Amino acid sequence: MNKILKSAALFISLTAVGFSIPLADSKAEELDFSCMSYLVREKVQVSKRYKEADIILHNRCPGAVYWSMCIEQLDPLTDQIEEELTPSGFLEKEKKSRVNLQIKKLANESGSGEVYEKFYLNVGYAVQTSAKAHCVASDCEAKKHKLKTQVRTNDKAWQAAKQALSARISKECPQSGWGKKAQETCEAEIRSNSQVEMSQFEQKENDLKQKLMGVDPENCKVYPLARN
Numbered sequence: 001m002n003k004i005l006k007s008a009a010l011f012i013s014l015t016a017v018g019f020s021i022p023l024a025d026s027k028a029e030e031l032d033f034s035c036m037s038y039l040v041r042e043k044v045q046v047s048k049r050y051k052e053a054d055i056i057l058h059n060r061c062p063g064a065v066y067w068s069m070c071i072e073q074l075d076p077l078t079d080q081i082e083e084e085l086t087p088s089g090f091l092e093k094e095k096k097s098r099v100n101l102q103i104k105k106l107a108n109e110s111g112s113g114e115v116y117e118k119f120y121l122n123v124g125y126a127v128q129t130s131a132k133a134h135c136v137a138s139d140c141e142a143k144k145h146k147l148k149t150q151v152r153t154n155d156k157a158w159q160a161a162k163q164a165l166s167a168r169i170s171k172e173c174p175q176s177g178w179g180k181k182a183q184e185t186c187e188a189e190i191r192s193n194s195q196v197e198m199s200q201f202e203q204k205e206n207d208l209k210q211k212l213m214g215v216d217p218e219n220c221k222v223y224p225l226a227r228n
Contacts, residue, residue: 033125035061040101040121040223051103051116057123059091066090066126069099072137074222076106076115079148081137088131120222140220144212151208158201165194 036059043052059065068088072081087099104117120140124133141148173186213221 031127036065036125038123050105053101053103055099055101057091057097059093059095061093064090064092066131068124068131068133070122070133070135071119072135073117073119074137076118079141084135118222136219140216143215143220147208147212151205154201154204161197161201
C-alpha cells in the first residue's frame, strides 16, 4: 500500500532500530520488527516556499506488516506543535511504501536567513491488527524545556554582545577620515579583545545542544531542517 501525505520533514537517512510488540493472544508472543526499515530522502526543491522529501518504508520481514506513523511538525522558532499527521498502511513482504512530505520554509526572526520546520517521527508496526504509533512531541518537549530556556537565554545575551561589539567598532573605528589599513587594524584589535567573551557564548551553546541530544535519544530525537 502506498499512501502519500503532505507535511513537514527533514532530509536525513534513518534506519528503524526495531520494535517488539506483543501479540494480542494467550501466548503474548513477541515479534522483532528490526526487519522493517525506513529512510527520509530529500527531493529536488520545487518551490520557494518549501522542499519535498519522502519517508520510504521497506518490509524485509517474512510476511506482511501493518505500519503507522506519528509525524508532529514543530515551528522551529517557538517549538510549538503545528500539526499532527498519522499516515498508516499495510506492506507486503519485500515491498516498499512511501509517504511524501512538504518542508515549509519560514522567515527567521533574527533576519539572519530562513529556517525550516522540524518534526518528531515515531513508527509503529503490527502483524495481526492495524498498527498504532505513539506521538511523542509533548512529552519530549517537556523533558527539554529547561535546557531550551537556557539556550534561548544564552542566544539573547550573545546577540546583545554582538550588537554592542558592532556599535563599538563603528564608534572607535570610523570609516571617514581613516585609511583602510588603519581601520582594519582598529577593528581587528577590538574583535581580538572580545574573542574570549564570544567564545564563551559559543561554547555554552554547543554544550547545551549536546545535552539536548542526550535527552531520551531513543524516543525524543528531533529532526531539524537545514538552514539556507
